[in-house]
Amino acid sequence: MIHQIGKIIRVCAEFFSFVIGNLIPVNKSLVLLHGSTVSSYNESTRYLYEYLLNNSHLSAVWMTDSKIVYDYLKKLGRPVVMHRSVNGAWHYMRAGVVVGNGSSYPTLLKFTGISTIKICLHHGVGPRSTNAADTGRIKSSFAILNNYSKFDYFNSTSRYTDIVISKLQFLIPDAKRISFGLPRCDHLFDKKSVVERGQKKPQLRLSYPVEESTRCVLYSPTWRPKEYPLTFPMSIIEGFSIADFDKWLKEKDILLLVSVHPLLEELEDFSGYTNVHYLEQNPTVDINQLLPEIDLLITDYSSIATDYMLMDRPVVYVMPDYEYYLYNFGLLEDMRQSLPGMEARSLIDLQNLILKSIDDPGKMSAERERYLSKFYDVNKTNACKSVSNFIEGLVE
Numbered sequence: 001m002i003h004q005i006g007k008i009i010r011v012c013a014e015f016f017s018f019v020i021g022n023l024i025p026v027n028k029s030l031v032l033l034h035g036s037t038v039s040s041y042n043e044s045t046r047y048l049y050e051y052l053l054n055n056s057h058l059s060a061v062w063m064t065d066s067k068i069v070y071d072y073l074k075k076l077g078r079p080v081v082m083h084r085s086v087n088g089a090w091h092y093m094r095a096g097v098v099v100g101n102g103s104s105y106p107t108l109l110k111f112t113g114i115s116t117i118k119i120c121l122h123h124g125v126g127p128r129s130t131n132a133a134d135t136g137r138i139k140s141s142f143a144i145l146n147n148y149s150k151f152d153y154f155n156s157t158s159r160y161t162d163i164v165i166s167k168l169q170f171l172i173p174d175a176k177r178i179s180f181g182l183p184r185c186d187h188l189f190d191k192k193s194v195v196e197r198g199q200k201k202p203q204l205r206l207s208y209p210v211e212e213s214t215r216c217v218l219y220s221p222t223w224r225p226k227e228y229p230l231t232f233p234m235s236i237i238e239g240f241s242i243a244d245f246d247k248w249l250k251e252k253d254i255l256l257l258v259s260v261h262p263l264l265e266e267l268e269d270f271s272g273y274t275n276v277h278y279l280e281q282n283p284t285v286d287i288n289q290l291l292p293e294i295d296l297l298i299t300d301y302s303s304i305a306t307d308y309m310l311m312d313r314p315v316v317y318v319m320p321d322y323e324y325y326l327y328n329f330g331l332l333e334d335m336r337q338s339l340p341g342m343e344a345r346s347l348i349d350l351q352n353l354i355l356k357s358i359d360d361p362g363k364m365s366a367e368r369e370r371y372l373s374k375f376y377d378v379n380k381t382n383a384c385k386s387v388s389n390f391i392e393g394l395v396e
Contacts, residue, residue, distance in 0.1 A: 124303025181380030315341035
């Protein structure tokens with residue numbers, strides 16, 4: 001009964017917000033953005049937002065429901081509005097453009113009207129970029145396609161991803177497809193800065209025991225669906241022991257940092273180990289900021305591999321559930337046929353490949369170049385500027 005009443009109230013609120021949102025005239029130059037969730041300050045929208053503030057006449061505003069993010073941006077003097085507020089509703093009604101990363105555009109209820117231009121920058125590209133539903137929030141592929149169809153423009157990173165992902169997976173029509181690259185990746189093309197940060201690791205030193213000789217490895221497995229709750233996939237490879245691995249890492253002066261999806265509820269306990277740490281869960285930090293300071297990436301089907309390879313640095317793959325992902329979830333291709341990195345299937349494999357990759361980071365450079373020729377056009381080095389120019393052209 002209570003659930004039904006709540007549903008009726010929400011339907012009424014959405015109807016009211018839809019009507020009001022479409023009666024209020026928009027400010028064409030007002031651009032609203034938020035992160036991968038409305039609580040975080042991250043993803044391509046963050047980089048685009050900061051670019052617009054310094055390089056455009058557009059009025060960029062960050063929308064958030066996080067007091068931490070709100071206070072952080074306010075302290076920096078950047079325009080920010082609380083998502084769930086009267087001011088938030090007013091901004092959504094008045095927005096000329098809203099920009100998101102995921103499968104739904106920024107709005108509160110349905111205050112974002114029909115005349116507002118809606119742009120999806122997309123959250124990342126790789127072999128796992130299919131229309132398969134993998135969270136409890138989105139129940140089916142049809143729901144994903146329906147959500148993406150509500151955007152006016154959908155961004156990609158290359159000719160291949162424009163056709164294979166945008167057109168064939170998400171059924172985005174030609175007139176709605178744009179291809180500018182990801183704003184979050186622009187800084188990865190700055191070779192001088194990337195090399196310097198890789199050597200000095202200034203941001204990692206603030207939070208972790210990083211010395212001049214320490215090599216930093218990031219383990220970033222992809223999100224697993226709820227029906228397959230594997231929180232630390234590395235743990236099921238042959239012979240794996242977190243205690244043994246931590247001891248080996250300490251001996252080799254290697255720090256393993258583990259990133260987790262914000263929706264992951266249960267985590268492994270690493271409190272007793274010296275060289276294995278979770279990345280700090282800070283809504284004001286974007287993982288792409290840290291990539292230049294990482295010497296080696298360990299991953300599986302995650303799109304972070306594509307971003308990381310833009311710096312021509314080595315990737316090691318750990319995919320103990322490969323058969324499930326290929327045949328149950330679905331991948332764009334059989335990755336093992338052309339991996340741009342080496343695969344570890346046991347703890348001994350993993351240890352050997354970590355050392356080989358760190359000692360000879362250029363070993364699979366040609367394979368990485370081949371991979372990027374499909375998934376990320378390396379000529380798209382200034383996505384922020386390209387998207388900014390595109391938006392300015394639309395509002396003018």
